[in-house]
Amino acid sequence: MYLLFPGRHHVLTRFQAEFLRGHADRTVVWAVTSANHRTTKRNPVAFDRREAAIERFSVAEGLRSLVVGVVDTPPTDEFAEVTVKAIEAGTDDLVRLTPENTLVACSTPAVSKLYEQLGYSVIDVEPDGTARPWDVLLMIASADEQWKEFAHPATVDVFERYALDAHIARCVNDPVVGDDGGLTTTRDYKTYADAFETAAERKWLQIKDFVRPGRILDIGCATGATLQLADRDPRFHESDLIGVEVARHLFAECEHKKEQGLFSNPNVYFYQRNMLGSAVFPPRSIDTTLTLALTHEIWSYADGSRPDTVGRGLTRSSGSPTRCSRTPPRTASGSTPTSAGPTSPSVPSSCGLTTATARTRTASRSSRRSPTPRRTSGGCRRGRGSSSSPTTSGGTPAFRSRTTSAPTGWCCGWRTRWTS
Numbered sequence: 001m002y003l004l005f006p007g008r009h010h011v012l013t014r015f016q017a018e019f020l021r022g023h024a025d026r027t028v029v030w031a032v033t034s035a036n037h038r039t040t041k042r043n044p045v046a047f048d049r050r051e052a053a054i055e056r057f058s059v060a061e062g063l064r065s066l067v068v069g070v071v072d073t074p075p076t077d078e079f080a081e082v083t084v085k086a087i088e089a090g091t092d093d094l095v096r097l098t099p100e101n102t103l104v105a106c107s108t109p110a111v112s113k114l115y116e117q118l119g120y121s122v123i124d125v126e127p128d129g130t131a132r133p134w135d136v137l138l139m140i141a142s143a144d145e146q147w148k149e150f151a152h153p154a155t156v157d158v159f160e161r162y163a164l165d166a167h168i169a170r171c172v173n174d175p176v177v178g179d180d181g182g183l184t185t186t187r188d189y190k191t192y193a194d195a196f197e198t199a200a201e202r203k204w205l206q207i208k209d210f211v212r213p214g215r216i217l218d219i220g221c222a223t224g225a226t227l228q229l230a231d232r233d234p235r236f237h238e239s240d241l242i243g244v245e246v247a248r249h250l251f252a253e254c255e256h257k258k259e260q261g262l263f264s265n266p267n268v269y270f271y272q273r274n275m276l277g278s279a280v281f282p283p284r285s286i287d288t289t290l291t292l293a294l295t296h297e298i299w300s301y302a303d304g305s306r307p308d309t310v311g312r313g314l315t316r317s318s319g320s321p322t323r324c325s326r327t328p329p330r331t332a333s334g335s336t337p338t339s340a341g342p343t344s345p346s347v348p349s350s351c352g353l354t355t356a357t358a359r360t361r362t363a364s365r366s367s368r369r370s371p372t373p374r375r376t377s378g379g380c381r382r383g384r385g386s387s388s389s390p391t392t393s394g395g396t397p398a399f400r401s402r403t404t405s406a407p408t409g410w411c412c413g414w415r416t417r418w419t420s
Contacts, residue, residue, distance in 0.1 A: 208229075
């Protein structure tokens with residue numbers, strides 16, 4: 001006999017333990033929904049961490065459990081049927097749930113109704129007035145330490161060991177990324193992916209001579225196409241190739257490529273993070289940082305409608321003052337300025353780390369000049385104005401690559417170049 005317990009199961013509660021002890025004569029089937037999602041507002045915790053907490057919970061409470069991941073399903077009236085079939089597939093057809101051998105535990109009325117329509121008996125888990133798992137997760141996101149009083153010790157243990165409380169706060173409070181890990185709900189990521197793949201070789205040819213072996217970081221790596229080209233270059237066979245991508249859809253494609261063996265270098269790593277939220281890597285740990293077609297995204301999705309995000313990203317430092325390079329504008333005729341001059345702080349370093357600027361060619365200014373930046377105690381903040389991200393006359397964002405050396409105490413040096 002089974003007790004089907006569907007849900008995302010990011011947090012396990014003490015109340016759930018008390019409830020399930022009353023059904024210890026049944027095998028609990030944990031249908032962990034949205035198992036293929038992580039690091040999003042709606043699903044901040046990865047499936048493997050959720051599964052780890054469930055297994056510890058089950059041992060602690062003396063429950064016989066089966067944990068089955070169910071991929072995220074768009075809203076559908078067939079959700080209950082899809083879940084039951086996913087459990088069959090996830091257990092190699094060893095577990096076949098029927099209304100005769102299964103009791104469903106669910107506290108969401110709309111979902112309960114779907115199981116009832118299939119003939120299953122449904123019992124409520126958390127009555128009104130009881131702290132539900134999502135309530136506890138929101139307590140974590142708001143830094144309310146009382147969450148530990150409601151969460152089961154198994155969840156507390158896993159969260160503390162993997163610092164998931166800080167991870168949840170970062171995901172849930174991110175003002176840029178949407179509920180399901182996208183920058184917008186309408187963006188066609190397949191079209192974006194195709195465009196990045198098509199343009200990657202052209203951009204790589206323009207920047208490859210400025211890339212230094214070592215730890216090579218691509219911020220906003222999209223589908224990982226640029227890192228694939230770096231992977232084919234003999235100079236970087238012993239380098240670490242690192243991609244950071246905020247959009248869940250593109251990050252998934254990066255991981256898929258790695259799983260399919262499209263990289264010959266075993267030292268390829270991908271992170272799903274928002275570079276504006278916090279530093280991703282320690283100071284002085286990156287040799288070359290690439291940003292391609294990224295800066296306009298920052299100003300479009302953060303500066304335009306959510307200015308506090310850019311402010312947070314620009315003023316965050318990592319132990320030392322943060323200085324950032326500005327891409328020189330074109331002259332009125334569209335040519336690149338030729339006289340040298342110091343750079344001014346503008347856009348943050350690729351990973352929120354302490355960086356230094358190189359001297360760039362900025363003496364000649366046109367009417368497209370960026371607003372004067374304002375210094376802050378923690379770094380730099382771009383001044384407000386009508387100017388958008390730096391681009392060439394053709395509209396292609398510029399890139400930055402590391403110089404041969406950086407001043408003492410800083411993470412990276414930068415040389416600013418134009419792409420076309």
